[in-house]
Amino acid sequence: MSLPSVRLNETHDTDLRSWVESANADGCPFPIQNLPYGVFRRAGGDEAFRAGVAIGDQILDLQAAHAAGAFSGFDELARKAAHAAAEGATLNALMALDAAAWSELRLALSHVLRTGSAHQSELAACLVPQAQAEYALPAAIGDYTDFYTSIHHATAVGKLFRPDNPLLPNYKWVPIGYHGRVSSIAVSGQQFRRPVGQTKAPDAEAPSFGPCKRLDYELEVGIFIGGGNALGEAVTMDEAEGKVFGLCLLNDWSARDVQAWEYQPLGPFLSKSFASTISPWIVTLEALAPYRCAWTRADGDPQPLPYLDSATLRETGAFDLQLEVLIQTRAMREAGQPPHRLSLSNFRDSYWSVSQLVAHHTVNGCNLRPGDFMGSGTQSGPQPEQAGSLLELTGGGKQAITLPGGEKRIFIEDGDTIVMRASAQRDGLPRIGFGEVAGTVLPARSLA
Amino acid sequence: MSLPSVRLNETHDTDLRSWVESANADGCPFPIQNLPYGVFRRAGGDEAFRAGVAIGDQILDLQAAHAAGAFSGFDELARKAAHAAAEGATLNALMALDAAAWSELRLALSHVLRTGSAHQSELAACLVPQAQAEYALPAAIGDYTDFYTSIHHATAVGKLFRPDNPLLPNYKWVPIGYHGRVSSIAVSGQQFRRPVGQTKAPDAEAPSFGPCKRLDYELEVGIFIGGGNALGEAVTMDEAEGKVFGLCLLNDWSARDVQAWEYQPLGPFLSKSFASTISPWIVTLEALAPYRCAWTRADGDPQPLPYLDSATLRETGAFDLQLEVLIQTRAMREAGQPPHRLSLSNFRDSYWSVSQLVAHHTVNGCNLRPGDFMGSGTQSGPQPEQAGSLLELTGGGKQAITLPGGEKRIFIEDGDTIVMRASAQRDGLPRIGFGEVAGTVLPARSLA
Structure with a gap:
């Protein structure tokens, strides 16, 4: 496979699989190599909107994952980014950091969501099915x-x-x-x-x-x-x-x-x-x-x-x-x-x-x-x-x-x-x- | 004097004078009939920005005036507007109310700043000279x-x-x-x-x-x-x-x-x-x-x-x-x-x-x-x-x-x-x- 000359790292590894089984299905839009961010809540209630990451047919609740200590073992930049992502009802605080911080958080997410992660049991409780979610604008847009x-x-x-x-x-x-x-x-x-x-x-x-x-x-x-x-x-x-x-x-x-x-x-x-x-x-x-x-x-x-x-x-x-x-x-x-x-x-x-x-x-x-x-x-x-x-x-x-x-x-x-x-x-x-x-x-x- | 057919009230009375003497000077841009809103702080320090009203060569600090209870004797709409004006570092909360509330706050300001107001002594302590102030954008502008x-x-x-x-x-x-x-x-x-x-x-x-x-x-x-x-x-x-x-x-x-x-x-x-x-x-x-x-x-x-x-x-x-x-x-x-x-x-x-x-x-x-x-x-x-x-x-x-x-x-x-x-x-x-x-x-x- 010929890849362009961009910086790739272990989060792009094609062999990576997630303990969230739906993420490993052929053609799934949200495999562990993707990890996109959004703002969501359970539909039909009055929960607060918060940041999440799509994985398979689930959403990892970043506020809950942060509160559960899932990121506490990672380096300072990853912890700072996880803290920012868990803050408030938009992604603005995470966006206010830089590409190095975003990269560290992605690496941490790739670790905790991959097969064999020690965090699987605590994070399984932080998943919300996408079928049960509703979404908000991911950021307060300035311009x-x-x-x-x-x-x-x-x-x-x-x-x-x-x-x-x-x-x-x-x-x-x-x-x-x-x-x-x-x-x-x-x-x-x-x-x-x-x-x-x-x-x-x-x-x-x-x-x-x-x-x-x-x-x-x-x-x-x-x-x-x-x-x-x-x-x-x-x-x-x-x-x-x-x-x-x-x-x-x-x-x-x-x-x-x-x-x-x-x-x-x-x-x-x-x-x-x-x-x-x-x-x-x-x-x-x-x-x-x-x-x-x-x-x-x-x-x-x-x-x-x-x-x-x-x-x-x-x-x-x-x-x-x-x-x-x-x-x-x-x-x-x-x-x-x-x-x-x-x-x-x-x-x-x-x-x-x-x-x-x-x-x-x-x-x-x-x-x-x-x-x-x-x-x-x-x-x-x-x-x-x-x-x-x-x-x-x-x-x-x-x-x-x-x-x-x-x-x-x-x-x-x-x-x-x-x-x-x-x-x-x-x-x-x-x-x-x-x-x-x-x-x-x-x-x-x-x-x- | 022939006035257009717009709704005028006592705040427009040409005979009104303020106990802030500079407001009564001929040609002063900020007489008691004006009462414009802005966001200010004392220059050169690290005070928080807050809402104020220009009167003569002074600014009435609305946060301080509200805290001093200057508006507590007014009707509910005026108090609500004063509370909104005293909130945060922008005028957005006051702006989010309606013209009736803005009108009541203006009436209250006209009362407390006019000659003979019972609030003069407590509000004199809430004045900041414009010459000592610096300003911020009066609102968080959405579009x-x-x-x-x-x-x-x-x-x-x-x-x-x-x-x-x-x-x-x-x-x-x-x-x-x-x-x-x-x-x-x-x-x-x-x-x-x-x-x-x-x-x-x-x-x-x-x-x-x-x-x-x-x-x-x-x-x-x-x-x-x-x-x-x-x-x-x-x-x-x-x-x-x-x-x-x-x-x-x-x-x-x-x-x-x-x-x-x-x-x-x-x-x-x-x-x-x-x-x-x-x-x-x-x-x-x-x-x-x-x-x-x-x-x-x-x-x-x-x-x-x-x-x-x-x-x-x-x-x-x-x-x-x-x-x-x-x-x-x-x-x-x-x-x-x-x-x-x-x-x-x-x-x-x-x-x-x-x-x-x-x-x-x-x-x-x-x-x-x-x-x-x-x-x-x-x-x-x-x-x-x-x-x-x-x-x-x-x-x-x-x-x-x-x-x-x-x-x-x-x-x-x-x-x-x-x-x-x-x-x-x-x-x-x-x-x-x-x-x-x-x-x-x-x-x-x-x-x-």
Whole structure:
């Protein structure tokens, strides 16, 4: 097996098995090599939300494990990280530490959860079945920035708005991004009302007002910041990944008709701020280390400016992470039909790397704080069927998609649930799953 | 004296005087009719930051006043508000209450600070001279939204970018806004490094990298949200001002050359996220009630859509609030010269009202939270000399401004301090001052 030149350690060992038996099943998204973090509680009660780690079909309660002394035999950094993870109802305190501390905690978790661990009996009491859990946002998010890293998406969308000039001149130089709305970000399971707003048909004299008619999803990778930087200090490419706590999935719901009317000259606003849904589990960069791949540029494309360039970028700057989006309409749900796949793409096709997003974001001195969140932008692949939004899959809302039961969709209808999944796979290595993010659209509020 | 048809009460009485003598001086920005809130501590020590109210040249420490029992004789709502104000190091808990509670606390403060108050001796011990204080952000800001409400600014800036089509077709229908960066907002006194970034000259083949060459200020009114709304619920025009805790000043520093290259298609990003500076005092809407004025539209302009319209909007939707921006260069500071006025404008010239910003922001169901912050956008008046940015005052960077000492400025140079002030005035009424926001630009970080 040929691994990229990233630092691997014993937590990546393919032979590792867990005493949590479900973690060892073929294709399980949460094997002992994954160990993603989330915030959960037992559903239906009034327990406090707290941090946990997914292992198999269980969650290891980090507060309970810490209280049981599971980490007391590890070195100081691991104990400090475990203490931070056990603190409060978010992961912010853990995120505020650094990559060395995150790595030590991961190593400790790998030890206590592996077969033969002396901690098995005390930790078995700290497991909560995922089937019984509900989730909260894993962090108090300070700022949310959404990028636009898929050149395939930017080109496809640009063609719809500007047929002669689809890709703007700055695209290949600047990792385009904008500030997003934090208050309306929620965790998987979010149900939200179809947004209402102003839209204007191209030939209309005046705008009209009502529920959005072109509601869309955007398939994105979410990036949680850890560590951070002081105002006025830039993060270099070499430091950038040390400021990333981990990745998740993001559905950046978009009201296309609202967007078209409002977005000039200051960018999307109400077309994006009514809801954004993320998956509950944050997969750490260390868990993803064996699934890194080369970051490349097409022949003829400009090389990145020095502040966006590094040697390791070219070797292992990208993530081989398969992304999937599915739909389950109300009729499908009522008929017991599973969600239907709309498209597949891969994060390795992103034009800009995660490290470049961090370096660019801070080059002006902007400070990132632990718990800050970034979206990758819609991840569309090079083929049309790999598009990460309905706007692209339907050719700008012109060709309907026919679903297995015969229903047709151009944009999202009330009652539709959109599901996104991701996993990293490589021959001979276990599958590292992200779980899923699901969200459901409810009818617009009454305008009577 | 003719007052607008807004609800006034005894706290607005022009004959009220305070036992804090400095509050009664002619032209004092903080008379007993003002009572703005801020967060402060004695400078140079390690006291905790806490809420206070400006009165004359003093600050009433609300934590100390509450502990001294100053509010125990007032009704339950006033006591609840005083308790919330005394809580923690921000005003968020007070902001989370509603306009009725804010009004009761204002009434209580007016009582205990007026001449003849039985609380004078115990509260005299709770005063801290403003000259000895330092300030913090008055709230933990969840989200920051920047609007674009001055049609004079939008037209002037539009002319520079699009001479044939200065004002975009959506401007008179949509209160244009975008999400801003929270992490780099600081209180008056902020000193920050000149931002660094990508820029591209119109005739250059590729972008270049280095310190910003066109650094500008933007004179804005800041809006702090109180109360808030649930995700999926819209705030109506009639409810909107009840969700506004108060106003302050905002300098939305802007890197014009970075902005020109990065802003398409998703709006300003790094050109705005390196620093934003606000004044320490939040002036409540109730304090500003006597200074309201009619909101009007020019003949021929479209009337607002119903969700942006109301009867009181036309009567008293605007604020007669004079805004001023000044510069003090390093040479001026070293020569002991005071700041020099660059322009004067007035918030009443805003094309969109504060209530319209709140109603528009939430019409899609976006939730506002207590402590959320909005900027009005650059407030330029109808005359060219009333412009709220250097970009406009210098005709797009073409005509230098000569300062009293002979120095010239096109954009901001290292060491320059920009000062903004605001006050509401009306014949026969006391002046309601905002204090000031000052910020200083330091040299860019070394790129060696």
